[in-house]
Structures are given as C-alpha cells and as structure tokens.
Amino acid sequence: MDIACEYNTETIHRAALFGAEYACELEKKFDANNFCATWMRLYDSGMGKIFVCEAGTIGCAFTNDMMTGEPQCFISFWFVSPRFRGKGYGKMLLDRAEQNARAIGCKAMIHGHPGLPSEGIKKLGFEVIETGYKKKL
Numbered sequence: 001m002d003i004a005c006e007y008n009t010e011t012i013h014r015a016a017l018f019g020a021e022y023a024c025e026l027e028k029k030f031d032a033n034n035f036c037a038t039w040m041r042l043y044d045s046g047m048g049k050i051f052v053c054e055a056g057t058i059g060c061a062f063t064n065d066m067m068t069g070e071p072q073c074f075i076s077f078w079f080v081s082p083r084f085r086g087k088g089y090g091k092m093l094l095d096r097a098e099q100n101a102r103a104i105g106c107k108a109m110i111h112g113h114p115g116l117p118s119e120g121i122k123k124l125g126f127e128v129i130e131t132g133y134k135k136k137l
Helices: 009-025 033-044 089-103 118-123
Strands: 048-052 056-064 071-080 107-110 125-130 132-136
Touching: 009 033, 009 048, 009 056, 009 071, 033 048, 048 089, 056 089, 071 089, 089 107, 118 125
Parallel strands: 071 107
Antiparallel strands: 048 056, 056 071, 107 132, 125 132
16 A cells, blocks of 8 residues: 655645544534644655555654654644554555654654553554653554
C-alpha cells in the first residue's frame, strides 16, 4: 500500500477525513478547517509532516526536547480506520514516520496520548512516560 507524504491540499484533506472519522468514533467535535490550516502552516515551516494511506494517517510535528535540546518527533495524531485495524497498517504508518524522523536527525518519538492501551504501543518499542509514550531512535 502506498503512503503519500506530498505537501498538497489533497494529502492534508485526506488526513482531515480520517480525523473527522476518529472524532465521530469518540463522539467529539472536529474542526476540519482549523486542522487543514494548522497542518499547512506546519508543512510550510518544515515543522511537520503528514503520512496518509488508504487505511489511515499519522501526523508528526518536529520539536526540540525542552531538557536536552535534542530534536524529536511528536506524534500529533495517528489513526487507522476501524475496518483496517489489526492488519498492520498502523505499524506501517509509524514505521514510515520513524524513518523520516531518523533521516532528519530526531533522537526520539513522543506520543502524547497516555490513554492508549500500553501493551500494544510497548510492542512497537515505546516506553511509558508521564505524558504518554516515548521511543528512543
């Protein structure tokens, strides 16, 4: 399955559709216009990338660790459509994001959603931290 990472409105809008689907699943509101505007700014500044495939999406913002100053990749969102779950698409998206993070010199990936089932994310190499999960690269 191809994973798109081009900077264009189609890629960002496809990611927004997954975001809306996820928000609906959680019975939360989702502002697609704000999502698209935010990620276009991140792309323009070189501070973020979105990876999208037909099964889901992952969005990464690039920051520096406040304590060490080392570059890191912060997973802003990561969603796989329910009909594709359990088939390896989430790991495939994470692997692509990780390859990109390593290529630009990131020393860690941070996932700031502590509510995720920890056993699954630990299998992907993350450790539990106070604010979510961290994977050293």
